Amino acid sequence: MNENGTQEIHLSTLERLYRSMLRIRMVEEALAERYPEQEMRCPMHLYTGQEAIAVGVCDHLASTDAVFSNHRAHGHYLAKGGSLQGMIADMYGKESGCCGGRGGSMHLIDKSAGFMGSVPIVGGTVPLAVGMAFAFKTLKKNRVSVVFFGDGCFEEGVLHESMNYAVLKSLPVLFVCENNAYSVFTGLEERQPKRAIVDIARAHGLETVAGDGNDILHVHTAAAEAVRRAREESIPQFMEWQTFRWLGHVGYQNDDHLGYRKPGELAAWKTRCPVQRMESLLQGNHQWCSEQLESIRKEIDQEIETTFIDVKQCPAPDPRTAGKHVYGSTTGSV
Amino acid sequence: MNENGTQEIHLSTLERLYRSMLRIRMVEEALAERYPEQEMRCPMHLYTGQEAIAVGVCDHLASTDAVFSNHRAHGHYLAKGGSLQGMIADMYGKESGCCGGRGGSMHLIDKSAGFMGSVPIVGGTVPLAVGMAFAFKTLKKNRVSVVFFGDGCFEEGVLHESMNYAVLKSLPVLFVCENNAYSVFTGLEERQPKRAIVDIARAHGLETVAGDGNDILHVHTAAAEAVRRAREESIPQFMEWQTFRWLGHVGYQNDDHLGYRKPGELAAWKTRCPVQRMESLLQGNHQWCSEQLESIRKEIDQEIETTFIDVKQCPAPDPRTAGKHVYGSTTGSV
Amino acid sequence: MAERGQRVITYAEAIREAFVQSMERDERIIIIGEGVPDPNAIFGTTRGLQKRFGAERVLDMPLAENGMTGICIGAALGGLRPVLIHQRIDFALLSMDQIVNNAAKWRYMFNDQGSVPLVIRMLIGRGWGQGPQHAQSLHALFAHIPGLKVVMPATPSDAKGMMIAAIEDDDPVLFIEHRWLHGIRDHVPEQYGSVSLDRAVTLRQSKMVSEMCVTIAAFSHTVVDAVMAADILEQCGVAVTIIDMRSARPIDLEPVLASVKETGHLVVLDTGWASCGVSAEVVARSVERGFSMLKKAPVRITPPDHPIPTSHYLTTDCYPGAKAIVSAVFDLIDPRKTIDNINIVRDFLSDGPKDVPYKTFTGPF
């Protein structure tokens, strides 16, 4: 272990983590670039700046493990292996989208990857993840269920109900709180008193860890242990990671000029960019040259460009299908 | 202070506490006796066994302080000074009842005494007490708002939302959790993991105290300090008191034969009867003779008998008034 | 429907039997709710289940309605088939978010890539001073929401068959029981078998001998009132067809229209408030589809537009029963008739307390 309590990590793992973070970053940059074209007509909450959390946690999950998420889901979805094409096509409202266009950015799903769904009602998926863990345990599947949510979500009563049940039943569930200190434009201090989120989770009886969510090595190491304990010992876990979103709550732009954040806060966090930190690590400790980084970037860029081209050519769904799938059979329609 | 951390209490206070506890006990015994007559036609949740908590807390409250409560409200209502006649008349469904018959046992109110309302939806009044404290603080009234609730209620998310807000805004509110280890027939261990309720409250940032809720001296001393800190320093408070209900969850009978409680549990708690403990104290430390106790008992008995006689003579409400007071004006009726 | 010759059990026993037979067939079914394994056993409907199927499949739960609903949705997505129980429908208000935002929409919003096979039983309280927060009939709130199925069986055989169907169904089904139906006894088939969730049924049809005839469409416990009213009305020469609506979503209007075509008169009964209630929906649809068949405007009979007070003295008019129905029918078919001058009515309608389902009932409730 090094000073952060993090394990030495093999280079191939570092590269995998780097690729995954960079890919999320670049996908969102590409989304932001194209959003003003007014063809992706749905609210979008970009994850830029927070990539280390999704990647550090999901790296330990199999596609049979479950992830649930919230409005800010792109990173979780991609880190878990969700189809890029499926996500972007849904943002464009296309038939080939992961929800056939019914979801858009705020409702992602890729069951083949174990990404079980994200919805924009804050707290909406938290008990679902617990219920999924309950099913895993009851059905004796050796699986873990994970839910990502924000600091704002921690204020919702349903979170506490969910934690209580997870501990009561010793479920293989991992709560991941991404504390970016804001809910929309509202700072934490206007919503929660000065005390640690993680302390409440611990008082509920959860095993907890907290730390710098922009430190991928810390997240990755802690998540390894948390996922292991959840999976092997069925002990529910809670993580609180400090992080920061770089862009506005919704939309594609930096909104720092609105003045709702503390001066210098964004700049300070940008110096702790998880992608850049990993680049420094690779270049420093592992003597990567910039060509190596550049070639990864190119690969990803290629993938993204192709995907957008494909998606734009996909057919739109037929509006006459909008009434389908309210029920499995037709018996329910009024 | 003595070994329990409790203050030496003046004899007149002891007598007052004793009277108040005994009165609650005797009122409920009288209710239980008459319930089978099928004239009080509403669900009733008796407080027998838990009297020390209501009395120990409410003794520090002025009639301008607010109390909210739950389905098991008789004790809180009487300890706060609610009208006995008003309560019993409502149980009989009479016009002179504290709700004109609209409430019954599960909906009590006596605003002149600062008993602001009880309702049977578990958790229903918890945020109301916090809101009342918010109004007190905003309107610069030097008042405290108190809410009584059970261990089961602690499972409801709204409680956590309420605690968060109370601490965030430093409100003059006192949460009183009466932990009688059961919710209806369900033991705590089937609903909550093994960890202390009070620890979660403390993690939320509340000042907390916990202890034997059948020890009136402990409750009374701790409540004095809690009410003082809430009132003078506007620091929200949380108390968890262990206690036990002697009778069935609802109704008037002992239901121990149903076997849902641990063997011997009830008997053990009965030896810790708060009323009897106070009698021993008065007879022991303060050399009261049994005549003194007896005369108090007689007085209360007299009051209760008279009240029942009065109430039975009260007129029933006119069913044609059942539609009144849905709205303040008539504008809302459809 | 129930046939003669089958053994007679209560509505509550019928539900329990549906559980036993379903759980024996399908290991994925779990039953969860406050008090499910306790001595009261949800008014007997879950009695003995934990002993029989184990504590992993038959569970009590914390007081956390929204969370537990979400947990059941998650468990359903994870391959179980949960039945969640609320002892009062009033408590389900705490879980509207999970029911409406998640359960009702999961299949739709994820384009048929998942479904929520969840049954939520909700009991409507009544009588013995249940009062403002424990005697609401809130099914219309759910019937408004596409993606939910909302059934309200009125008979023991439907209770069994529709519970089986609800559990078999791959979509969320709200199974709403009126507490006063639990004690009703009737013939119920012994074998496992479902009753469809989307079909109203003509419960009774008296022969029309004159112009004096009426169609009564009734939900849940009002079917009992309708039967009592029909007994009276028939003795007064009025032919009555009773449609047991069975489901509040979907609403099956076919038997109503078929009958209205004959009678020209429609009375709709519901245990819930009129305004934006299922009675409003039945009236609106009957008019939309059967305007020319109606001789007069349909009539709704529902509780008055205020909360239910606790005092039994005050609830006299809160639950319109057979008497109100008879009056309304007289108004509809022959306004000169009044209930007071018909002796037969007095014999049928007792003046006993109105806050118990039957006379020997004693509180607490």
Next chain:
Amino acid sequence: MAERGQRVITYAEAIREAFVQSMERDERIIIIGEGVPDPNAIFGTTRGLQKRFGAERVLDMPLAENGMTGICIGAALGGLRPVLIHQRIDFALLSMDQIVNNAAKWRYMFNDQGSVPLVIRMLIGRGWGQGPQHAQSLHALFAHIPGLKVVMPATPSDAKGMMIAAIEDDDPVLFIEHRWLHGIRDHVPEQYGSVSLDRAVTLRQSKMVSEMCVTIAAFSHTVVDAVMAADILEQCGVAVTIIDMRSARPIDLEPVLASVKETGHLVVLDTGWASCGVSAEVVARSVERGFSMLKKAPVRITPPDHPIPTSHYLTTDCYPGAKAIVSAVFDLIDPRKTIDNINIVRDFLSDGPKDVPYKTFTGPF
């Protein structure tokens, strides 16, 4: 109603003005909600209020809808007059318990010994991919509940006057705004003044020259659709009376009946689902009270019975607008008329994107 000569402001500005003028008059009023003091200021409706009235009276809040609703009820019982704001009505589902069990019933169950002067603003989302959980029109859920008032102003002057009335009211008022109304501009009185919460209003009445006439009863944003439809219909020789219903509880049927008496035809428009919706209630009551005046069955025009998908390609038919209304009216008054053979219609109805309130609108929303 708005009169010419008054200055013109938007619906959003009108709400803000109602707040400013009310708060100046009554110190007990507080405004609380997620984002109230933030740069977006609830789409501008709370802009500058915190600066003007202080952080004690204008507050942000945690994400805790049920708790905060209960806290506002408690604050109201304690002497304040809170206005609680939800940026989407969908979030209010989390607080159904406090709204229905406490706010709606407090005065009643405690026999008029307390009241809950609380306004809850809830915004209905639409367009730009709001999707299944952010574009629901859930007002019918509240309109079902006695004890609540549920208003849905459609014009800037009503927005101001009804907000003032809601704040003055001693009972809980749910103030439901359709997001697409916020940008609408109209004449609004400058001075403080209320518009009653329980009166529908005849917004427009064209002279009847033939048998071709219709009454349109419209809620909230459908009033805008109705006005567009009326423009078309009038050019086709159909006389249209538009009733802006304004309130979903209570429902004021008088102007509807008065107009139906003349026209014999009723079309009801709502932004919410039909089943057990306010449109069902208006139809049911119109029939109950105006059966003999109706020449044909009333028609409901509402969104289809499914959740709203996100893709703008899929929502084409999810929000029936002027075109659907014109078609329905033609069907009603002269089934031989079709919308396609009327040139005028094409001129009125654009083929632009359907997910924005006006053409220059750009996302995100």
